[in-house]
Amino acid sequence: xxxxxxxxxxxxxxxxxxxxxxxxxxxxxxxxVGLVGESGCGKSLTALSIMGLLPENLRVxxxxxxxxxxxxxxxxxxxxxxxRGEKMGMIFQExxxxxxxxxxxxxxxxxxxxxxxxxxxxxxxxxxxELLTLVKIPxxxxxxxxxxHQMSGGMRQRVVIAIALACxxxxxxxxEPTTALDVTVQAQILRLLKQLQQEENLGLLFxxxxxxxxxxxxxxxxxxxxxxxxxxxxxxxxxDAPRHPYTAGLIAARPQGSFAAGAxxxxxIAGSVPAPEAxxxxxxxxxxxxxxxxxxxxxRPALVRAPTGRxxxxxxxxxxxxxx
Amino acid sequence: MNPVLRTEALELHHATARGALRAVDxxxxxxxxxxxLGLVGESGCGKSTLARCIVGIQNPTGGTLSIEGVHPGTSxxxxxxxxxxxxxxxxxxxxxxxxxxxxxxIITEPLQVAGIGTRAERRAAALAIxxxxxxxxxxxxxxxxxxxGGQRQRVSIARALVLNPNLLxxxxxxxxxxxxxxxxxxxxxxxxxxxxxxxxxFISHDLAVVRYxxxxxxxxxxGRIVEIGPAEDVWIHRLHPYTQAxxxxxxDEAARQDDAPILEGDVPSPVNPPSxxxxxxxxxxxxxxxxxxxxxxxxxxxxxxxxHFADAG
Numbered sequence: 257x258x259x260x261x262x263x264x265x266x267x268x269x270x271x272x273x274x275x276x277x278x279x280x281x282x283x284x285x286x287x288x289v290g291l292v293g294e295s296g297c298g299k300s301l302t303a304l305s306i307m308g309l310l311p312e313n314l315r316v317x318x319x320x321x322x323x324x325x326x327x328x329x330x331x332x333x334x335x336x337x338x339x340r341g342e343k344m345g346m347i348f349q350e351x352x353x354x355x356x357x358x359x360x361x362x363x364x365x366x367x368x369x370x371x372x373x374x375x376x377x378x379x380x381x382x383x384x385x386e387l388l389t390l391v392k393i394p395x396x397x398x399x400x401x402x403x404x405h406q407m408s409g410g411m412r413q414r415v416v417i418a419i420a421l422a423c424x425x426x427x428x429x430x431x432e433p434t435t436a437l438d439v440t441v442q443a444q445i446l447r448l449l450k451q452l453q454q455e456e457n458l459g460l461l462f463x464x465x466x467x468x469x470x471x472x473x474x475x476x477x478x479x480x481x482x483x484x485x486x487x488x489x490x491x492x493x494x495x496d497a498p499r500h501p502y503t504a505g506l507i508a509a510r511p512q513g514s515f516a517a518g519a520x521x522x523x524x525i526a527g528s529v530p531a532p533e534a535x536x537x538x539x540x541x542x543x544x545x546x547x548x549x550x551x552x553x554x555x556r557p558a559l560v561r562a563p564t565g566r567x568x569x570x571x572x573x574x575x576x577x578x579x580x
Numbered sequence: 581m582n583p584v585l586r587t588e589a590l591e592l593h594h595a596t597a598r599g600a601l602r603a604v605d606x607x608x609x610x611x612x613x614x615x616x617l618g619l620v621g622e623s624g625c626g627k628s629t630l631a632r633c634i635v636g637i638q639n640p641t642g643g644t645l646s647i648e649g650v651h652p653g654t655s656x657x658x659x660x661x662x663x664x665x666x667x668x669x670x671x672x673x674x675x676x677x678x679x680x681x682x683x684x685x686i687i688t689e690p691l692q693v694a695g696i697g698t699r700a701e702r703r704a705a706a707l708a709i710x711x712x713x714x715x716x717x718x719x720x721x722x723x724x725x726x727x728x729g730g731q732r733q734r735v736s737i738a739r740a741l742v743l744n745p746n747l748l749x750x751x752x753x754x755x756x757x758x759x760x761x762x763x764x765x766x767x768x769x770x771x772x773x774x775x776x777x778x779x780x781x782f783i784s785h786d787l788a789v790v791r792y793x794x795x796x797x798x799x800x801x802x803g804r805i806v807e808i809g810p811a812e813d814v815w816i817h818r819l820h821p822y823t824q825a826x827x828x829x830x831x832d833e834a835a836r837q838d839d840a841p842i843l844e845g846d847v848p849s850p851v852n853p854p855s856x857x858x859x860x861x862x863x864x865x866x867x868x869x870x871x872x873x874x875x876x877x878x879x880x881x882x883x884x885x886x887x888h889f890a891d892a893g
Contacts (some may be wrong), residue, residue: 294758295729408846409623438622438785440843443829447842465759468831495833509763510833511792515770516616517812519792524763528728544760 257325259285259459260306260427265329266318267298267305273533274317276301276483278559285426288453288460290474290491292467294506296529297480299463303429305329306461307346308336323427341372345420349432351412355404361388361415362400368422387418392448410441414448424456431463446472467507471495476565479503482529482540485559489566499566499573501545539571547572582649583610584747584779585634585666591642592629601851603629605803606643608877611747614773616780618794618811620787620826622847626803627783631751634781635668648746660694667740671752673732677724683710684720687738694743709738712775713768730761737768741776749781754789766793787830791815799823802850802858809883819880819890821863857888865889 260283268274276298283289291299304310306321308328321329323343328336340346348354356364365387366380375383381400388396391414404412413433420428430449434442450473453460462473470477470491477494479487479502487500498504505525513519527544530536539557542548551571561567592604603626611617619627632638634645636652636659644651652662667690670676677686687706691697697705710720713734724732733753740748750769754762766789772778784790790797791811798808799822807820818824825843845862848854854861860870869888877884880891 294760410846438847439787439829440622440825441846442831443840443842444844446831466831468833471833472831472836506759507833509759511763511766511788514791514812514815515793516795521770522763522767522792524767525760526764528730528761529758 258282258322259287259324260461261322262302262306262319263322264319265302265305265316265321267301267310267314268317268532269313269315271317273535274483275314275532276305278484279319279480280485280559281478283427283459283461285459286453286457287476288450288462288474290470290477291461291463291480292465292470292477292506293480294465294529296482296531298483299480300431302480303346303431303461303463306427306429307340307344308333338372341368341423341425343425344427344429345423345425347413347416347420347428347430347433349435351409351416351436352404354416355412357404359403360400361402361404361407364415365400365419365422368419372423383422384418387422388415390421390452391415391418393418408441409437410444413437413441413445417445417448417452421452421456425458427459427461428453429461429463432465433462434469435464435466442469449473467495467510479506482535483532484540484569485567486541486569487567488559488561489564493564493566497574499568499575500541500570501547501574502541504574505544505546539569547574581613582646583612584615585609585611585645585647585781586649587634587643587645589643590630590633590640590645592626592633592638593641596851598851602803602853603850604633604640605850607800607803607805608643609798609805609808611779611781613746613779614777615796616773616782616794618790618797619781619783619800620785620790620797621800622826623785624847624850625800626850627800628751630800631668631749631781631783634747635666635749636662637668663690663745664694664743665745666747666749667743667745668749668751669733669736669740669753671755673729673736673756674724676736677732679724681723682720683715683722683724683727683735686724686735687720687742690739690743696743705742706738709742712772713738713741714764728761729757730764733757733761733765734768737765737772741772744776745778747779747781749783751783752785753782755784755786762789769793787827799826802847802853804858804886805877805884806859806886807883808877809881813882817881817883819883819885820859820887821865821890822859825862825864857886859887 262281265279266274267276293299316329365384369375369380393414434445474491477491481502487503508523525544539552542552557569557571559567559569588608590607594601621627633640647665684706688702691702754765794811797811797814798805801822807823856874857870860866875886875888877886
């Protein structure tokens with residue numbers, strides 16, 4: 257059974273101007289799916305929808321979210337609360353705000369175990385120690401008594417990961433988990449996440465704006481633009497030969513080489529992402545797209561899926577880098 | 581010709597309860613006219629503090645600094661003179677702009693403070709510089725919250741350029757921007773440099789961006805420069821183990837690198853740095869000698885490196 261199946265999801269403040277629309281996404285056990293896109297594309301709201309943590313003014317307006325076959329988008333908070341932690345855990349971008357500054361690291365981990373598992377204080381502490389060792393925090397026993405501010409950014413993110421994994425969930429959602437970290441610490445955390453994912457056979461939904469990070473961690477990639485999926489496929493296939501002009505633009509916009517040593521000007525994407533209430537008719541990317549034609553204005557392209565699992569939402573996709 | 585900027589053994593030490601915090605600990609560097617010096621290093625290495633000392637937001641506690649050959653004083657006149665030579669762009673285009681001022685007021689304010697021109701002349705100057713950075717007269721009437729992140733960063737650049745400075749200090753100036761917009765702003769910075777002969781001190785944690793835009797790269801660790809040289813040379817023939825670790829840690833967009841060696845541990849506290857070489861506690865090639873004496877910058881080929889064994893293997 258598919259671990260996570262999101263089917264035609266629509267999230268927004270009301271009937272009009274949805275922030276996320278027509279979103280279909282699956283994550284299998286043992287698989288890492290990289291969800292990428294620029295700010296405002298709806299990738300974080302997708303994560304919050306799954307966790308049932310949407311802000312009060314936003315709701316799932318349409319579609320279903322299935323976790324191990326069970327519909328969860330309309331569950332009451334009491335039942336969702338049980339699923340969060342037990343079946344799905346989440347890691348956030350900024351570990352300092354994700355942790356409680358006035359509780360020790362140890363008590364933040366044992367709190368989860370005592371609430372969800374009903375463990376005794378001693379048993380919870382023993383398991384907390386196990387978890388800190390699992391996320392490779394040196395001198396774990398002493399660190400249980402530390403407060404978050406006494407730890408470095410990388411160590412704090414390890415604690416957040418330990419809390420997310422406390423009840424052995426099957427799905428882990430990581431929302432920009434390394435964006436706030438230095439590049440050397442990012443490499444440590446990425447390696448840790450990959451290793452834990454394999455050991456625990458986790459389904460991992462990894463949200464990031466960094467294509468380099470996706471290449472390192474993901475099996476499949478899902479590219480979002482202005483609330484919709486525009487391209488999806490095996491990570492190597494998509495990044496080596498993008499079909500959607502937006503994916504191609506994202507890859508080309510990253511600096512390569514040195515300008516002083518002869519590297520070309522950067523291929524920027526003109527304009528910026530439209531706000532949800534200002535999205536154009538037809539293809540949402542057409543105003544910024546170098547390949548747009550009149551059909552792109554008249555008709556919103558559907559996400560066309562090939563038998564290989566490769567999917568593209570474009571009337572005039574690129575084929576092997578050559579115009580079709 | 582004088583370099584636009586020269587620092588000599590520049591220091592900024594803070595007194596703390598646990599001893600001196602050596603945020604900037606003896607930085608000697610130069611930036612020539614029309615040149616971009618890229619400054620990289622992990623958070624807490626002192627790169628932003630160095631930037632603030634150069635602009636004059638913080639006062640160094642030791643060493644010397646000269647801008648266009650002149651040591652800046654602290655009187656109002658010399659501070660204004662410095663501001664006309666050196667300006668800064670900050671990381672967060674939300675926090676850097678006064679939310680209650682129109683874009684035109686934001687851009688003309690430096691001229692007003694410096695007492696330059698009549699009101700009409702200042703407006704004309706704002707319009708000219710706005711067009712140069714890709715903003716239209718329409719944008720001048722707006723408030724910052726009505727603009728996108730990329731447009732706000734263009735306003736920051738216009739405000740920094742309106743006094744016609746020689747040196748622009750860019751502290752993580754494109755880090756908060758999305759990739760597609762980041763490319764627009766980097767192209768703009770390159771165009772402006774060519775047109776106006778600007779020098780940049782370009783600080784970023786994104787090494788690919790620094791490699792792209794810089795002529796030379798300086799790598800900082802715990803308040804000191806550990807390697808400095810021509811950008812491509814430092815990138816390709818990186819000698820210091822820290823530079824190597826930093827560049828190896830960048831997630832490659834083109835290929836998976838499952839077995840790349842990873843630098844363990846965190847940056848030590850600048851209050852109580854390790855004896856000898858500050859990097860030795862994380863260094864894969866450290867030997868006993870590294871704990872005993874601190875390596876100074878020495879020339880190896882086209883660049884300088886502060887390591888006892890950088891060219892040994």
